[in-house]
Amino acid sequence: MFLVQPSIHPAIATLAPGFRALSLSVEAAAIVRPDVAPAMLEDACRHVQAGGPFWAEAHLAAWADTFRAFGAKPQRTPCSAEALRKRVLRDGGMDAIDPLVDLYNAISLRYAVPVGGENFAAYIGAPRLLRADGSEAFDTMKQGLPVNEPPEAGEVVWCDDAGVTCRRWNWRQGVRTRLDASASRMWFILESLPVMPLSALLEAGHALRDGLLQMMPDATVDLRLLECPVQGEAT
Template identity: 35%
Template sequence: MTLRYAPSVLHAFPELVSRAWRVDGITCPASADTNGFVDRLTALAAERLASSSEGELPEIRSWRHAFAKMGLKPTQYRCASEALLRRFRKEGALPHIHPLVDLCNAVSLAFAIPLAVFDLRQVAGALTVRHADGSETYRTFSGEIEHPEPHEVIFADEAGEAHARRWTNRQSGASAVRTETASVLIVAEAMHETAQSDLARLDTTLRAGLAAAWPARWVHAIG
């Protein structure tokens, strides 16, 4: 599995820091309960939100700046971590979807950094973060087909399938994690000042959660 960034994206956003992991051996339900781990991470998010709103966090401010730079209204199109934090602040909890998705959502909440999780069975070849040309297809969770706007930043595979629209805003239903998912690509991206050290801590946290839930899993860092 290869994850790469188009030179035009790296040139436009030189502050970008990312980490990616291929994880094999995922089962559902998990061999160990992820609820305790998720609870600890969501408690950390609640502590941060008690003293400031999600929009005031440096991790989120950096993504709002990036969205504005892409010509998107930051309060109309929110990065995945801001959307999660916003929902968590309003509802006090997030819905249970799949043990792996629940874990990654909790990590995203605690670090205020967007994470994407792709079922690798549905990804054709390498995945590239690049500007769309408008010919790509994108599948919504309801099964509808869309075409990203030209120059929109997307995660695209070699078959022209867009697995995320507007970068970290909206993930595709085509490669969403399901009960039968066994191998995934997890991607974390940040642009704030302490992104490098925060992603290192996120890496440690994510690996600990994976190890607790799936002792037989195999994790390989990408890039």
């Protein structure tokens, strides 16, 4: 069974007490129902426009406070879930991009939770959530050209042995590990703060798993809950 084993540095517990996440390791298969994702995305956009879920505003406000705590400015670089929600409320919906991306965006919108999707075949080592020292590489694009934009010292990042894969916790994904429907091994991470009910986080993870299996019936999916270790515990 394919299994991603992410780790969370104990310093994250100090910054965001009660942080928890769901990790989904996916051995992909042929996509036989690509229509599942745009339908879920359209339904999630309607749900956002109707005001749901009830914890959305409080959860996104908690993420904004957490971003400020490590020096980010959420007005300029909001968490991924807030950026998606603002876009739907402004534009009335969201265009389809890619079946896999549409699916995890749909889950993020419906549950007001940051969701990342990664092409795990591009990883060097296991994912780690930690505070950067500022020397790590981060590959992105600027004016159509590849550039390296290292994180600031103290910034919360996801990284592997080759560098940062997502800056400012869940704000911007790097190019190297970007996911699309051609990936054979995938990793998804759903990240929540305590104001979001644990039952809702689990429901979101199950909805993502079910959507994946509807699209790819022969895929295998492993779902695991991650919680912050405290100082002195193993990561």
